[in-house]
Amino acid sequence: MRNSTAKNSVIVTTLLSALFFCFILVLGSLSPLADSGPNVNTFGSTGLWLSLSMILFLYLLPLAFYMLGMHFLKFVMAAFCSIGFLIAASTLLLMPALFLFGLEDFSGNLSSIIGIMISCLGLLITNIVWLLLRLKDRQPPCRKAFKMVKMLRHLSPFCLKTNKLER
Known part of the structure; x- marks a missing residue:
C-alpha cells in the first residue's frame, strides 16, 4: 500500500508541476512580455501551442513510462523537475525587477505580473514537494x-x- 501511495503522490505532483509550467507560459504570453521581442510567444500563436505541447510531452512521456514500471525514469523526471525549479526561481526573481526597473509597458500591468509570480511560486512549491517525495523513499x-x-x-x-x- 505504501508503494502505491508514494507512486500516486509522485504522479499527482508531476501533473501539478506540468500544469503550473503551462500556466507560466500562457500568462507570460498574455503579459507585456509578449511584446518585448520578435521571437516571443504571443497568446494563441503557433509558437505558444508548440511550447505547451513540448512541455507536456517532456512531462508526460517519462511519467507514462514510470507508471508502467520503468522506475529508473524517476532520475529523468528529477532532472526535468530541477530544470523547472531553476526556471521558476529565475522568473520569480526577474518579474519584480522588470516591474520596478524595467520596461515602461509593465507600469499598468501589475495583475499579469502577479499572476506569473503566483504560478512560479506554485511551480517552486510543487517541485520542492516532488523532490522531497522522491528522495524520501530512498535509503x-x-x-x-x-x-x-x-x-x-x-x-x-x-x-x-x-x-x-x-x-
Whole structure:
C-alpha cells in the first residue's frame, strides 16, 4: 500500500508541476512580455501551442513510462523537475525587477505580473514537494551497508556455533 501511495503522490505532483509550467507560459504570453521581442510567444500563436505541447510531452512521456514500471525514469523526471525549479526561481526573481526597473509597458500591468509570480511560486512549491517525495523513499547507501553488517554480525556467531558442532 505504501508503494502505491508514494507512486500516486509522485504522479499527482508531476501533473501539478506540468500544469503550473503551462500556466507560466500562457500568462507570460498574455503579459507585456509578449511584446518585448520578435521571437516571443504571443497568446494563441503557433509558437505558444508548440511550447505547451513540448512541455507536456517532456512531462508526460517519462511519467507514462514510470507508471508502467520503468522506475529508473524517476532520475529523468528529477532532472526535468530541477530544470523547472531553476526556471521558476529565475522568473520569480526577474518579474519584480522588470516591474520596478524595467520596461515602461509593465507600469499598468501589475495583475499579469502577479499572476506569473503566483504560478512560479506554485511551480517552486510543487517541485520542492516532488523532490522531497522522491528522495524520501530512498535509503542512503551507508544505511544499507550498515544493515548488511549488522545482519552479518548476527549470523557470524550462529555460523561459528554450527562449525564447532560439526567438528
